[in-house]
Amino acid sequence: MDVEVGAEVELVSDVGLSNSFGVLADQPASAHALHDMDLCLATSFPASPAKSPPSKKTKKKTETTGELTDVLHAIQELSTKQDATFQKLISIENSTDATTKAVENLSLVVQKLVSDVNEHSEKMCRFARDITELQSSDKDVRSRIEQLERYSRRWCLKMHGVPETKNENLHSIVLNILENVAPDLRGKLSDALDVMHRVGRWNQDGGHRSIIVRFSTRSLRDVVWRAAKDNAYLKESHQRISEALIPADVAARAKLWPIVKKAREEELRKKLYFIYSIIAIRCTECLPEEWFCGECDVLRHKKQPLHNRECVIHGFFKAIPPTSYANKGEDGYRIHEQACISPTVKVPDCSCESTNFTVLPGKPVILITINGRFDLHQPLYVCQTCQHQWIPELKDLLRSGYWPL
Template identity: 30%
Template sequence: MDPTDIMLVEEVFPPLPETPCKSPAVKQRKVENSDTTFLTQFQELSDLIKNRSDALEKMVKENTKVITSVKDVVNENTKQIADVKKAVEFVSGEIVDVKVRIDSMELQVKKIDIQSSEQEKRLSHLEGYRRRWNLRIYGMQEKEREDVRERVIQVCQQLLPDAKDKLPFVVDTVHRLGRKRSAGDKPRGVIFQFTSRFYRDAVWRAAKDSSFLRSNNLKIAEDLSPSDREKRNKLWPLVEKARRENKRAFFVGGRAFVDGTEIFPPA
C-alpha cells in the first residue's frame, strides 16, 4: 500500500485508545429483588387461586345440598301428586256411582210424581163426587139455640112441596160454616147433606128459579171442592158468553157444558 494511502486511512479511522491494564468492573444485576417480587406475586396468585377454589368448592357443596333438598321436595311433591291422583280417581268413581244413583232416583221421583198426580186426580174426583150429595144455603139468619137442620128442611119443603113428608128423612147432617160471628155480621152459610142424590138434585133444580128464595134473600149453591171452584172460575167467561148467545150452558161440578158439549178453558 502507498504511504499516502495509509495516512488517508488513519485520518478517516483514527486509532483506538489503548486497552487499560484492568477490565472495568462488571455491573451486578439485582437478581435477588426480582426473584423476591416474582415469588411474592406467585404466592399472591396461588393464594387467590386457592381462595377461589375454596369458594367454588363451598358453592358446589351448598348447591349440591340445595339440589338434594329440591330433589327431596320434588320427590315428596311427586308422591303427594300420586296420592292426590289416587284420591281424585277414587272420588271420580264415587261421583260416577252417585250420578248413577241420582239418575235412578230421578226416575223414581218421576214415577212418584206421576203416581202422585194420578192420586190427586182420583182424590179430587172422589171429593167432588162426595160433595155432589151436599148443597149450601146462604142468607139464613142466625138465631140463638137454633135448630138449623129443621130450618133447612122447611126451606127444602117450600122448594119441593110434593116431597114434604120425605125430606125430613133424606136431609142428613146440617151445620153452619166457619166460626160464629159477632152480632150484625153477615150470617154464616149452611151446608147440608142428603142421603139420596135424587132428592138432592131435585132441590138443586127447584132452587135455580125459586121465587121463594128470592123473596127471602136466600141462595142455594153447590158444595164445590177448591179444585172444582178454580176450574169454574176459569170456565165462567166461556159459559157467560154462551148464555149471552142464547145457548144452553151449565156446570156439572168443575166441568162446563155448552149445548151438551163439554168445553175447556183456553191453554
C-alpha cells in the same frame, strides 16, 4: 431449587412468586390446580444473570402476576357459584321428590273422589226415579181423592144467606126452606135430609155461615137443585142454593168465570157456550165408535151433519146442533158456529168435464126430519178449472131423498 453460587437472585420475582404461591395455598385447590402447582415447584429456575434486569422486565413480571391473581379470583368465584348451583340443584331435586309424592297422594285422593262422585251419581239417578214415581203416584192419589170427594158431594147442596142464631134447630130451618123451594116434596124431605151443619167458624161480626146439606137419596137432591134455579122464594128471602163443589172445582170456575163474563159483555154468548181443557163428543149414530175428540168430530161429521151428537155442557150431556163444532184455541176448546151443507148426490155439471171442483155453502135451507129441524145450506159447486158455478136441481134433490116444498 438449584442456584449458582454468586448469582444474584431477583427478589422481586421471588417475592411475587411467593405471593402467588401464598394465594394458591389459600384457595381450595382442585386436582388440576394441585398438579400445576407441583409442576411449577418441580421446575428449576434459570440462573440469574450477573447483572440486574432492566426495570421494564420487572414491570412486565408484575403485570403477569397480577393477571394470574385475577384469574385465580375468577376461578374462585366460579367455584363458589358452582357450589351454590349444586346446592340449588340438590334442593330442587328434594322439592321435586316431595312434589311427586304430593301429586301421587293427590292422584289417589282424586281417584277416590271420582269413585265417590260416580257412586253418588248413581244414587241421585235412583233418587230422581223414585221422586218421579212418587210424584206420579201422588198425582194419581190426589186425582182419586178429588174424584171420590166430588162423587160424594153429588148427594149434597149448599145453602147461603140463611140467618144464624145460637142454639138453632138447623133441621127445622132447612126443612122449612126446602119445602118452600120444592112444594111438591112436602112430606118427603123430612126423611130425605140426612146430615146438615154450618161451614166454618162462628162469625162474631154478624155474618151468616153457609149450610151444607146431605140428602139420603140423590134423586130428591136433584129435584131440589132444579127447583132452586130462579126460585122466587129464595130471591125474596135473599138466599140461594148452590152445589157443594170441591176446592179444585171452585178454583177452576173462579178462573173461568172472567172469560165467560167478558164473552157475555161482548155479546158473544150465542157463539160461545163453554171452554174446556178436554172435550168429548158422543154420536149416537156412529156405533160402535161413538166417542170423538173435537178434531175427529169435525172430520167425521162434516159430511154427516144429520147425526145426533151430544157434548158435555156444564157437567151434563147436551145435544148440540150440526151447526156447532169444537175448535181448540190457546185457552182450551171453544164451541163455535159453522155452516153445514145438506148431503146430496154429486152433480157434475161443467162443460169442461173437469172433476176438480169444490163445494161451498150456498142458499140457506131448512130440513125437517123425524129427528127435528136442521138449519143447513144448499151445496154450491165451483169448478176450479173454469170457475163455473151451479147448484143441484130438483131431480138431484129427489135422488138424494129430499122432498122440496
